[in-house]
Each structure stands twice: as structure tokens, then as C-alpha cells.
Amino acid sequence: MRLGATLARLGPGPPIAIGEWAKRLAGEGFESLWAAQVIGRGFLAPDPFVALATAATAVDNIEVGTATLQVPLHHPADLAHRILSLRAVCGDRLALGVSPGSTDLDYAAFDRDYRARFRVFSENLPRLRHLLELGRDDQADLAPPGQAGCPPLLLGSWGANVERAAREFDGWLASAYRRDPDQIIAAHQRYRAAGGRRAIVCAIPMSATDDLGPSAEVLQRYAEAGFDDAVVLIGPEGPDPARVRALLP
Known part of the structure; x- marks a missing residue:
């Protein structure tokens, strides 16, 4: 199992210097760096496009990904343009985690209907895929064919969407931020039974205490x-990234 880390804290506190943090994590041997789209919750989580572009220019030869982009909060052409712009910086290192979203505060900040998120996600996703793959459609001309291309799409969601991730996406993102290991492992079994490929468990909180035994387990x-x-989700206050990386040889 490969080990990655998030680039920003998901709670109150001063912002992280993302470029330096990315260099430190890469230097300790983490194999991927991830940024979430978190808006309107009373703290600043940097925009994932800004965070990943910064990380990608700071370190070479390491995967970067979104975990996740809330597709219904964006117009599909605007989102496709931003993704293609990020891909121009990251190249083939970019993985794209997408989701309907899970927090009503984010939707309130954008004055969007939280209850309609699953419907809007399903409506917008086909056009987003098309624009990423071809760079254009009948309404928008975003990029020539040589500059287009859809990164691997990973679905972050639960319920029946676990099987949908297996059928329609390149992978599944399971958030450990709100689910316990028993729930996540049970959903993973369903994902594999449905033929799922890449499976990632993300935002695994790491304790800032000296005892990393529970995290290792x-x-x-x-x-x-x-x-x-x-x-894993490591705050600037600890634990030390080298100790966390050593938990998974």
C-alpha cells in the first residue's frame, strides 16, 4: 500500500507553507500529495488548484490529486478549464477526485441547493468528462486536442455510489475523516466485489501525541x-512526517 499525505490542515489554525510542506513530505518518502475543496466552514483551506499547482512546482515525480472537488458547485466548463490549467502544470501526475459534496455549509457559501447535489453531479459529469477529454464541445472551445486529456477520475462518495465508483470511474476515494475503519473496510469489500480498481482511503487523522501505535494499527x-x-492527515504541530512514513515500510 502506497502512502500519501494531505497538503493543508482541515481545521482552524495558521495556513501551511504549501511549497515547503510538499518538499518535506516528498523528502520523507510520501508517494502522493492531496488537497481537498473545503469552503465556508470558518477556517481557510487553500483552493486545491492553487495548492496542487504550488506543490507540483515545488517537487518532481510525485503524484498530486484532489480529494475531492465538489462538482455541483461549479459550472462544468469553468471546472474543466481549471482542471486543464492544473494539468498543464502537473502533467500526468494529476489524479482527479470528484464528489457530489457532503457538507451543506459549502453549498450555502455558493448559494447552491445542497439537496440537489447528487442530481446535479450526475447531470454535470458527462459534459465535464467530454470537455476534459476533447478540450471542446458545441458550446465551449477550451483547449486544442494536444492540450486536452482527462486525468484519472476517482469518485469520493458512499452508499450506492461505492458500486458506481467501481463501474464508472478509475478509482474510489473513501474518506476516513467521518467514517471509522470498520465502515470503510466493509465498503471496500463492496467496491472490490463490484470490480473496482484503485481504492484510496484518505484524510486519515494522525494523532499529534507521541504514541503512534493506534495510527500504525x-x-x-x-x-x-x-x-x-x-x-494521512498530518498537522504542522505533529507528528513528525518521518515517523508517520516509517509506520508503513
């Missing part, structure tokens, strides 16, 4: 369950 459970990647 959680990572081992995910590895034994067959996850391809684990993405």
Missing part, C-alpha cells in the same frame, strides 16, 4: 484489507 488494517493507497 489503522494503517495496517487498511493494508491488509487491500487498499492501494492511504492518505
